[in-house]
Structure formats: C-alpha cells, structure tokens
Amino acid sequence: MTARDDLEAQFAQWRQYVERRRELRPSDADELEDHLRGSVDTLVATGLSPDEAFLVAVKRMGSLDELSREFAREHSDRLWKQLVLTGDTGGPAGDRRSRRELWVMIGCTVGAAASVKVPELFGQRLADESDLSFYAPNIGVLTLPWLAAFLLWRRRAGVRLVAVVAALFALGAIGANAYPLADPSQSLAITSLHLPIALWFVVALAYVAEEWRTSRRRMDFVRFTGECLIYFVLIALGGGVLTGFVAGTFQAIGLDPEVFISQWMLPCGAAGAVVVAGWLVEAKQSVVENIAPVLTRLFTPLFTAVLLTFLGAVVVTSNGIDVEREALILFDLLLVVVLGLLLYSVSARDPLAPPGPFDVLQLALVVSALAIDVLVLLEITGRITGYGTTPNKAAALGENVILLANLAWSAWLLFAFVRRRTPFTAIERWQTWYLPVYAAWAWIVVLVFPPLFDFV
Incomplete structure (x- = not known):
C-alpha cells in the first residue's frame, strides 16, 4: 500500500468515527473532513510525512468534537512513538x-x-x-x-x-x-x-x-x-x-x-x-502544545489575582506609580506577559466551544491590565508635561498606547463573547491582525528614536 493509500484509509477510519454522531449532518462531516485535509496538506508541506501529518492534524482539531477527541486519544501513543522514538518519517525519502x-x-x-x-x-x-x-x-x-x-x-x-x-x-x-550609541x-x-x-x-x-x-x-x-x-x-x-x-x-x-x-x-x-x-x-510539532495551554491555565488566575490585588493597593494607599526606567520596564513586561497569556490561550482554545468560567477569568485579567496601563499612561503623560520627554519615556508612552489599544479592544471582544454576542474567532483575528503593529513600533524605536533625541 502506498503512503497516499494509507492516508486515505486513515481518513476513512476518522470519517467513521465522525459519522457516529447522529446530530451531525453529512454536510457537517464534509466540512470537518475538508478542514482536516487542509491541515494535513499544510503539515506535509512543512516536511512531515503524510502519516505523521494526519495524526498531528487530528490531535490539533481533536477539540472540535468529542469523536475527534476520542480518535486523537486512541492514537496518541502511536503519534508519540513516531515523532520521538522511532523517527519514522515515511520511507527512505523522508529519512x-x-x-x-x-x-x-x-x-x-x-x-x-x-x-x-x-x-x-x-x-x-x-x-x-x-x-x-x-x-x-x-x-x-x-x-x-x-x-x-x-x-x-x-x-x-x-x-x-x-x-x-x-x-x-x-x-x-x-x-x-x-548610530553613535554611547554607553551608557x-x-x-x-x-x-x-x-x-x-x-x-x-x-x-x-x-x-x-x-x-x-x-x-x-x-x-x-x-x-x-x-x-x-x-x-x-x-x-x-x-x-x-x-x-x-x-x-x-x-x-x-x-x-x-x-x-x-x-x-x-x-x-x-x-x-x-x-x-x-x-x-x-x-516535534504539537508535542509541546499540550504543555503551554496547561501553563496558561495555571498562570492566568495567578496573574489575575496579583493585578487585582495591586489595583486594590493603589486605591487604598493612593500612591502613584513610579515611572523611572526600571519601573517602566517592569510594568511593560507585566503587560506583555498578560498579552502573552491571552495570545497563547487564544491559540490553544477550541473556537467552537461556548464561553465558560475561564473566559470570564481572562476578561478580568485583561480589564485589570487595562486599568494598570491607564495608570501608567497618566503618570508618563504627567512627567512628560512637567519635566519634558526622554527616549525612555517616549518609547514607554508609545508602547503603552499600543498595548492600551490592543487590550481595550480585546476586552470588548471578550465581553461580547462572554455575552454570546460575537464568535471567538473575532478575538483570534484581532490578535493576529495586530501583530504587525508591534513590529512596526519596534522598528520605529530602533531607527527613528536615536537620531530624534540626538543619541542621548
């Protein structure tokens, strides 16, 4: 049997699993199979053998329906052996x-x-x-x-x-x-x-x-x-x-x-x-994808608790945020971590699953990060107005404005999703569309800021 014949046999086996769901119409099964075939073709193009690509694709889309998840679990040991132990890549050409x-x-x-x-x-x-x-x-x-x-x-x-x-x-x-970048x-x-x-x-x-x-x-x-x-x-x-x-x-x-x-x-x-x-x-595609979502679900509630506690401390003490360089870097890193948790959670989530408690927790995380971003922006703006700008403050101002826009719209989309007013795919599209904004800003800081501030 050729590799293609074997792949078609696996598609047929998967189709039998899917068709056990009586509520699924033939058109639904066709759509799922089309999605699976597209994923397999993409993985084969990256260098996997057809057999490996099929198993990885099924494992990735396993959360789309219970039968696919069952199929992925049943073949998970085979996937692990192929990717880690045997090194089988689909024949001499793959080797x-x-x-x-x-x-x-x-x-x-x-x-x-x-x-x-x-x-x-x-x-x-x-x-x-x-x-x-x-x-x-x-x-x-x-x-x-x-x-x-x-x-x-x-x-x-x-x-x-x-x-x-x-x-x-x-x-x-x-x-x-x-550029003549002096140290320090x-x-x-x-x-x-x-x-x-x-x-x-x-x-x-x-x-x-x-x-x-x-x-x-x-x-x-x-x-x-x-x-x-x-x-x-x-x-x-x-x-x-x-x-x-x-x-x-x-x-x-x-x-x-x-x-x-x-x-x-x-x-x-x-x-x-x-x-x-x-x-x-x-x-080892998708082997680590089982680890990262676990880390995301572990640290999301922890970071949410820390940010909410910090906001409570700000309210109780009425203390402002220090906007010196070390503090700016710390708060920007904190916001980046929050964004990273959101991004990886979005990338690993089943887009067809209904909203749940974890989505509400993520909304709380994003809203608290948004509030901290606003506080930092107010402090930076006040310092710039009173004492003038510096490269650090200007870069931090731009970064926090960019993060503010992303977090604000992400919070709105999450809120709408939790209320079942918008599909989850809207959140994913927004995050992927916004990535070039970060790239553009990083290039602006590297190429424009040094001469703009006389290399200070």
Whole structure:
C-alpha cells in the first residue's frame, strides 16, 4: 500500500468515527473532513510525512468534537512513538530529508555560536565590559538570522522572500551599529530592548513564508514563539546543570574553567540554543502544545489575582506609580506577559466551544491590565508635561498606547463573547491582525528614536 493509500484509509477510519454522531449532518462531516485535509496538506508541506501529518492534524482539531477527541486519544501513543522514538518519517525519502534537516540545523547552530565570537576578531571582547555596548544591541543581529535561515530552508522559500528577510536583518545591523550609541545612554538601552523584538518579527516572516497574509499562519507563529520559549528555557536549565558539572569536575583536578565557561560555553551555547529550540518545535510539532495551554491555565488566575490585588493597593494607599526606567520596564513586561497569556490561550482554545468560567477569568485579567496601563499612561503623560520627554519615556508612552489599544479592544471582544454576542474567532483575528503593529513600533524605536533625541 502506498503512503497516499494509507492516508486515505486513515481518513476513512476518522470519517467513521465522525459519522457516529447522529446530530451531525453529512454536510457537517464534509466540512470537518475538508478542514482536516487542509491541515494535513499544510503539515506535509512543512516536511512531515503524510502519516505523521494526519495524526498531528487530528490531535490539533481533536477539540472540535468529542469523536475527534476520542480518535486523537486512541492514537496518541502511536503519534508519540513516531515523532520521538522511532523517527519514522515515511520511507527512505523522508529519512533522507530528516537527515538533511538535522545537518542544516547543526550548521545553523554552529553558525550562531560562531557569530557570537566573530566580533572578537575585530577587537570586541565579551570579557571587556566596555564592549558590552556592542553586544547588547547586536545580540539579535548575531543569532536570529541563523534561525531565520533554517526556517527559510525548511519552507523552501523563494528568492524574493530570502532577499526581503536578508535586507531586514541588514537594516537591523545598520540600526545597531551605524548610530553613535554611547554607553551608557538611553538610546543604547531602547535599541538593545527593541531591536531583538523587531528582528523576531523578521523570523516570523521566514516562518509564515508565502502565507504571511493568513490569520491562521500568524497564529501558528504565536504558538511557535511560545513553544520556542519553553524549549529554550528547558535547554537553559539543562545547560545550567552541565555548567555546574564542568566547573566542579575541572576544579577537582586543579583547573579553573571560569574563562572557558564565561567566554565560550555560555555565550556560544545560548546562541546555538536559539536555533535548536526552533528546530525542536518544527521537528516535534504539537508535542509541546499540550504543555503551554496547561501553563496558561495555571498562570492566568495567578496573574489575575496579583493585578487585582495591586489595583486594590493603589486605591487604598493612593500612591502613584513610579515611572523611572526600571519601573517602566517592569510594568511593560507585566503587560506583555498578560498579552502573552491571552495570545497563547487564544491559540490553544477550541473556537467552537461556548464561553465558560475561564473566559470570564481572562476578561478580568485583561480589564485589570487595562486599568494598570491607564495608570501608567497618566503618570508618563504627567512627567512628560512637567519635566519634558526622554527616549525612555517616549518609547514607554508609545508602547503603552499600543498595548492600551490592543487590550481595550480585546476586552470588548471578550465581553461580547462572554455575552454570546460575537464568535471567538473575532478575538483570534484581532490578535493576529495586530501583530504587525508591534513590529512596526519596534522598528520605529530602533531607527527613528536615536537620531530624534540626538543619541542621548
């Protein structure tokens, strides 16, 4: 039996499960099967074998109806063995592609690790604190192009897309190095913070490839980002244990590995881990999708409780919010975490499920974050009016305005969804449509703010 015949047999088996639902009309089953076939085709295009793609697609759409969920559970052990244990990729051709992909990943990982050390050939040393003003804004320029290169190779991207991605990374390198960013300076700080964000959206362009206009692929990149972060943290934890063993074992024989660890092992390992994390997400698609939604459901109520308690403390004490740089960064990170919880919850939710208690909890989280954003904006505006603006305050003002717009409309859509006035897909479309706004703002801060404020 050919791979295509086997795939059709699996479609037929799945169709039998679906048709057991008497309330489903044939047209409903046809629509579900069409959705499943489209998902399989997309996954096959990313490099999975037809058999793997079918199992992953069924697992992803398992929450659309109970029978699909049952089918996904029944075959989950088979999926795990295929993706993790056996390495079966659908025959000799799939094996060859998997081996090529592994070697391409290794090459990109080595390239990222080497890129961190290349500046030392030109006098920039990680050991010298004065040279951190070079590494701080350039860390994304040195590492993220290799992840983008791996994704472009995997997507079989055309020359035009490769040229656009390369041009954007070159623009990022210009923004990091062409301006006279003194150390210390606010311009250096905001460039170091915003350039990696801007370049991550370039990685997004490599990830979505020719489908950059579709909401589905943008949401896939949201999942990719969350899963990359999880893998990177796991790799970092393992790297920390490895570092401890290296330090202890070499010190036991009278050798001090501090220089090797600080100047080679940690920076090169961290740079290479960025590519490895991306490869793991691509190679083990949807395996981590079971972890991230659990983390989202765990931390959403915790963050909601913290934000509501903080707002209560503000009301009781009547204390204003400190808008110094460290405080601004803290509050912006807090709002970004809230947005991340919302995004990943949206990406993992069954769009056909009715509103429930968790949706009400998310609404409370977004509304409380919205209230904090308003308080921060009022404080920033008051400081700018009374004392003038600085690059930090201007960047924070713009970011909080952008977050305010997103959170405000998200709160309205969540409220309408909880009241059953709008479908959940409206929330998903809004979040994916808004992603380019963040990318545009990050580029504005990197390229426009330094000369606008005389590189202060």
